[in-house]
Amino acid sequence: MPGEPPERGTASPAPPTASETAPGTSASSPAESGGDGGKGNEILRWLIGAVANATVLTALLVYFGWQRNDVQSQELGFDESILGMSTRDYVLRSVWPVLVLLLTIAIGGMVWLQWDDRLVRRIRAGGRDDRVVRWTLRVLPFAWLILPGAVWIVGYVWRAAAYVAFPFSIGAGVLLLVYAIQLRGMLPGASEPPPGRVPLLRAFAAIIVGVSLFWGASDYATIQGYAMADRFAAGIRNLTQVVVYSPKRLYLTAPGVTETTLTDEKAAYRYRYTGLRLNLHTGGHYVLVSDGWTPRHGVVMLIADDDPVRLEFVRDR
Structure with missing residues (x-):
């Protein structure tokens, strides 16, 4: 269902209000503020101010990155905290996926602006x-129920897409109600x-x-974490090969x-370990896996x- 992740193989600061006006404009003049059209766009300006807030964006990036790494680590069989990221x-590591989310929101806002312009003209002309x-006024108040319901139904066909879209549909429905x-x-x-x-x-x-935004990002x-784990398991041989030299025996007994x-007793390093691959470097240490790694x-x-x-x-081709 949309509220549950797709099955696997084995089991801030308060947002700025729209009533704030730019320098040099008057909040009391309908003509200068765009008349009814300006009033109709208050909700969109308020949304942009909230989403574009630097604190909100940073928190979203950090939370997204942690959640994705946590899911991937669990799928690979270890705790995310050992990475020390x-x-x-x-x-x-979260910039590009979050930019996709923000771009989707921006496109939705542009569509909203086009519809709002036409609707305001109709209200002025005919009421x-x-x-x-x-x-429109009959349907929009129920958008908070219609949109999540529609996504829930779509989830029976496109489960992964509905799983991501369901939280956003709740937030979008509330915005349409306002x-x-x-x-x-x-x-x-x-x-x-x-x-x-x-x-x-x-x-x-x-x-x-706000809750819908972070819920949807989570x-x-x-989904991204599951995909990264699948790519990792299928592409071990594509990772950078690492050879470790040590003056003492390290007892690395991983498969592969x-x-x-x-033999040179005067050498600075007496032991060599091959069959290792670099997963990533983070938290002041190298994270290695072996050629024989399996889920x-x-x-x-x-x-x-x-x-x-x-x-x-x-470089191992």
Whole structure:
């Protein structure tokens, strides 16, 4: 189902309000603020301000990176914490996937702007008598239920896509509900909301949208983590080959590792280990696996930067 990950083979600061006006403009002049159209776009400006917040973006990048690495590590059979990855590592490894999410949000916002422009013109021209306006105001208040329901149904066909889209559909549905309330306020003869109602509405919507954003990013990171684990298991031979030289015996007994004792007693290094592959370098140590690594029986080895060993990285085609 959309709320569950696809089956495997074995088992901040408060968002800026839209009422803030740019320098040199007047909030009390409908003509200068775009009239009803400007009012209808308040929800979109508020959303952009929240998503573009540097603190929110950084938190999203770090959380995405941690979740993806945690899922991959569990699939590979070890705990993510042994990697010792820093916040910088999480951020740098998460930039491209999160940019895809933000690009999707931006495209959705552009489509929303086009629809809003046409809808506002219809409201000005015909008000409730316009059939498109009438049906839009009937359907949008239930978007918080319609969108997740539609994604849930799609999940029976495209499970992975629905698993990622389900949280975002909840946030989008809440935004459309707030948008519908603003559109109703643009109709001729519409009464002003009670004092304090709009800030509370935006605050509650911000909480739901924020949770949906991180929930969706978590699901996307989970899918990415599974995919990375699958690629890792299938591409061990494509990783960089590593030869380890050590003055003392290291007793590396992973499957596929060969230990060779060097005969020159005056050599600085007496033992050589081959059959190793570089997984990554992070947290001040090298993470190595062996040629014989398998999902059922695999060993992960850590060699610190300051260990008295010599590493040779070999291009192995």
